[in-house]
Amino acid sequence: MSQKKAKKRFKEQRPLADGVSRLLDIYHMRRTVDDLSLIESWHEIVGERIAGFTKPLAIDQHRILHVEVSDSSWMHELSFLKQPIMDGINDYRVARDSPPLPIRSIRFFLDRS
Numbered sequence: 001m002s003q004k005k006a007k008k009r010f011k012e013q014r015p016l017a018d019g020v021s022r023l024l025d026i027y028h029m030r031r032t033v034d035d036l037s038l039i040e041s042w043h044e045i046v047g048e049r050i051a052g053f054t055k056p057l058a059i060d061q062h063r064i065l066h067v068e069v070s071d072s073s074w075m076h077e078l079s080f081l082k083q084p085i086m087d088g089i090n091d092y093r094v095a096r097d098s099p100p101l102p103i104r105s106i107r108f109f110l111d112r113s
Contacts, residue, residue: 035059037096038089045092046085054078055111063104065089068111075108082106 038059043051055068065086069075078085082105090102 038093041092045088050078050081050085054108057109059103063101065103065106067106067108069108070111072110075110078106078108 035058038045039056042054042056046054053070053074057066057068059065067078069078086103086106093102
């Protein structure tokens, strides 16, 4: 490779984050990655107490978060906390500059294992 080509290539280099960001956009995966980040940050969003009895499973195409709950008493308690949890999730997304795709609802499921 000539020095001229090498210099040109180095001038065009950009941060790796830009390349990854572009790939996420091209393959329409940004929302998936942001949703996984949200699920990974569940403890931080809801706190250790609630996180100890719950497990976020997925966010479906209708923007509904599916959460597994350890027992029926917690499921009942969480039904009263649904809106504050959704607000916390959406605030977390805004703070991380995630796309404006808010969680529309949460569905709690009893752990059957």
